[in-house]
Amino acid sequence: MSxxxxxxxxxxxxxxxxxxxxxxxxxxxxxxxxxxNISVVLPYIDEIVxxxxxxxxxxxxxxxxxxxxxxxxxxxxWNDLNNYRPVSNVNYIGKVIEKAAISQINEHIESNxxxxxxxxxxxxxxxxxxxxxVVKNDIMTAIDENQAVFLVMLDLSAAFDTIDHIILFNRLExxxxxxxxxxxxxxxxxxxxxxxxxxxxxxxNYLETITKLEVKEDADSFMKNNDNHINTEFxxxxxxxxxxxxxxxxxxxxxxxxxxxxxxxxxxxxxAKAEYLPGVATQYRGLAASIGGxxxxxxxxxxxxxxxxxxxxxxxxxxxxxxxxxxxxxxxxAIGGAKAPNMESQAEELVSRISNDQAVxxxxxxxFVTIFIGGNDLCQWCGNKENLxxxxxxxxxxxxxxxxxxxPKTLVNIIGILNVYQVxxxxxxxxxxxxxxxxxxxxxxxxxISELKAINKEYQRLLEESITSxxxxxxDDFTAVYxxxxxxxxxxxxxxxxxxxxxxxxxxxxxxxxxxxxxxxxIWNNMIQPVGEKDLSWDYEEIRCPNEESPxxxxxxxxxxxxxxxxxxxxxxxxxxxxVDFSNMVNRFININECKDCNSDQSSPTLFIILGAVTGxxxxxxxxxxxxxxxxxxxASQSEKLPLVDNRLS
Numbered sequence: 339m340s341x342x343x344x345x346x347x348x349x350x351x352x353x354x355x356x357x358x359x360x361x362x363x364x365x366x367x368x369x370x371x372x373x374x375n376i377s378v379v380l381p382y383i384d385e386i387v388x389x390x391x392x393x394x395x396x397x398x399x400x401x402x403x404x405x406x407x408x409x410x411x412x413x414x415x416w417n418d419l420n421n422y423r424p425v426s427n428v429n430y431i432g433k434v435i436e437k438a439a440i441s442q443i444n445e446h447i448e449s450n451x452x453x454x455x456x457x458x459x460x461x462x463x464x465x466x467x468x469x470x471x472v473v474k475n476d477i478m479t480a481i482d483e484n485q486a487v488f489l490v491m492l493d494l495s496a497a498f499d500t501i502d503h504i505i506l507f508n509r510l511e512x513x514x515x516x517x518x519x520x521x522x523x524x525x526x527x528x529x530x531x532x533x534x535x536x537x538x539x540x541x542x543n544y545l546e547t548i549t550k551l552e553v554k555e556d557a558d559s560f561m562k563n564n565d566n567h568i569n570t571e572f573x574x575x576x577x578x579x580x581x582x583x584x585x586x587x588x589x590x591x592x593x594x595x596x597x598x599x600x601x602x603x604x605x606x607x608x609x610a611k612a613e614y615l616p617g618v619a620t621q622y623r624g625l626a627a628s629i630g631g632x633x634x635x636x637x638x639x640x641x642x643x644x645x646x647x648x649x650x651x652x653x654x655x656x657x658x659x660x661x662x663x664x665x666x667x668x669x670x671x672a673i674g675g676a677k678a679p680n681m682e683s684q685a686e687e688l689v690s691r692i693s694n695d696q697a698v699x700x701x702x703x704x705x706f707v708t709i710f711i712g713g714n715d716l717c718q719w720c721g722n723k724e725n726l727x728x729x730x731x732x733x734x735x736x737x738x739x740x741x742x743x744x745x746p747k748t749l750v751n752i753i754g755i756l757n758v759y760q761v762x763x764x765x766x767x768x769x770x771x772x773x774x775x776x777x778x779x780x781x782x783x784x785x786x787i788s789e790l791k792a793i794n795k796e797y798q799r800l801l802e803e804s805i806t807s808x809x810x811x812x813x814d815d816f817t818a819v820y821x822x823x824x825x826x827x828x829x830x831x832x833x834x835x836x837x838x839x840x841x842x843x844x845x846x847x848x849x850x851x852x853x854x855x856x857x858x859x860x861i862w863n864n865m866i867q868p869v870g871e872k873d874l875s876w877d878y879e880e881i882r883c884p885n886e887e888s889p890x891x892x893x894x895x896x897x898x899x900x901x902x903x904x905x906x907x908x909x910x911x912x913x914x915x916x917x918v919d920f921s922n923m924v925n926r927f928i929n930i931n932e933c934k935d936c937n938s939d940q941s942s943p944t945l946f947i948i949l950g951a952v953t954g955x956x957x958x959x960x961x962x963x964x965x966x967x968x969x970x971x972x973x974a975s976q977s978e979k980l981p982l983v984d985n986r987l988s
Contacts, residue, residue, distance in 0.1 A: 353441075
């Protein structure tokens with residue numbers, strides 16, 4: 339036997355159907371859920387099984403086991419480790435591959451008469467009972483023949499650990515005729531394995547392999563390095579207005595008092611610190627890029643922790659773990675699985691929480707709300723194109739912004755959706771299965787992916803057009819700003835060109851802590867860039883500092899004035915010699931809009947020009963009006979005299 343034969347769908351389905359519903363903590367989805375959706379995932383399981391059997395490789399991702407010590411007898415001393423039986427649990431997909439291989443091995447052994455006739459262990463229709471029956475029968479037969487009987491019993495402790503792998507491979511090849519890729523599969527299966535021991539809620543890593551060989555770091559492994567390799571050094575000046583500004587277009591980072599967020603599982607922090615798939619279900623809200631506030635910026639990089647460098651009394655960020663209704667969630671309203679249609683209800687909940695929180699000065703505190711939504715919409719778009727089309731997507735977000743307009747002194751921070759169509763490029767056994775279950779629209783042939791890409795880009799384009807149109811810039815104390823940091827963002831790569839999975843949770847879908855760090859820095863850097871000049875891909879190399887001349891959170895309005903100032907400066911080459919201070923152009927523009935705050939001391943050359951133009955126009959209208967009145971009266975006077983002339987002529 340030099341290779342395994344490929345299994346068809348029916349054979350793989352039979353293996354899955356005959357397996358127990360037991361689930362290991364390493365499984366990406368519960369076994370019962372996978373089996374109940376077998377018609378959806380069968381093609382992928384089939385491909386996984388056949389690929390690894392044909393290549394003679396057992397995937398490294400499936401060589402991990404969780405060992406749970408079980409006390410052999412309740413009466414035994416639990417302090418004596420010898421009284422425990424180690425029970426290993428492995429990934430379900432790995433067990434499917436094992437069964438596919440062993441079924442062919444057994445068939446080869448039986449068809450060639452290679453099996454041991456007296457073996458009872460690991461043999462169909464045999465057990466310890468058959469072994470005892472054979473021994474008893476031999477003893478009774480010997481006694482009947484008046485023979486002396488001596489029974490030698492050998493019980494090897496950890497018997498499998500005593501097997502020499504070199505001898506094993508030689509026997510498989512020489513005695514059982516297993517060679518080629520089939521033998522290579524066996525060699526791959528029992529080398530470089532590792533396990534974790536779980537005692538209650540305590541986990542301990544054991545990284546020495548069964549073969550006593552040094553474990554090599556696997557680029558596809560989901561074990562995350564604690565060093566995130568991202569520069570999070572903060573060296574910015576603390577910008578805060580002497581007095582709280584009345585205009586959102588003069589808002590500095592230190593002026594923000596309250597933060598909130600709407601979104602889905604990404605904003606809820608699903609799996610942010612997970613090392614294995616079961617941990618993805620944990621909501622690490624304190625690590626979420628846009629709203630988390632665990633510890634401080636020295637240890638945890640999030641947008642609120644950056645803002646706390648400017649205002650230590652910032653309020654509303656989430657901490658720790660838990661669901662949306664937990665007290666520590668604060669103003670993080672994000673819910674796993676949410677889509678754009680859910681933003682309206684989330685906005686209502688946020689307004690309610692903020693307005694009813696005694697720690698918030700609702701009328702006077704500046705509020706900063708981030709909305710990041712659309713991943714689930716795109717992942718499910720191909721199955722519900724009418725309700726999840728780009729126009730509906732934008733309309734739903736606009737509805738949520740209109741609800742947030744109820745709150746005074748609020749800036750809504752809109753994060754453009756990431757490029758979901760790239761999800762299929764994060765490959766691996768676990769990745770492919772998870773993506774098929776949660777983002778099937780991102781999996782498939784090139785034509786399907788191209789269609790999703792077009793919709794993805796339309797989501798981004800239409801939402802940016804809506805937010806930058808000015809429809810939410812009607813009030814001085816409210817606005818919405820669009821951050822396009824994901825428009826041109828590609829999947830992060832390792833030096834060898836493969837996807838750097840350290841940015842993602844073990845499900846290859848959510849962000850890891852490292853991914854959230856990169857996201858937080860990217861959002862912040864976008865916020866302090868003028869509209870029209872923002873980075874289109876996330877820049878997380880460093881935490882940038884606000885412009886000292888205009889240290890504001892950039893909005894549609896103040897960004898226009900900055901651009902106008904740059905254009906005039908470019909035309910004159912030196913704006914200062916004309917008596918124009920371009921660094922304060924934003925302030926002068928704001929003062930013009932806030933007429934109630936303007937006085938003669940605050941007047942500027944720009945203000946005099948506008949007032950002069952208005953006065954001149956009114957004066958011109960007055961002259962025109964007087965001329966019209968004079969002309970009409972003259973005509974009327976002449977018409978009254980005409981009859982008198984006629985009478986005299988008669």
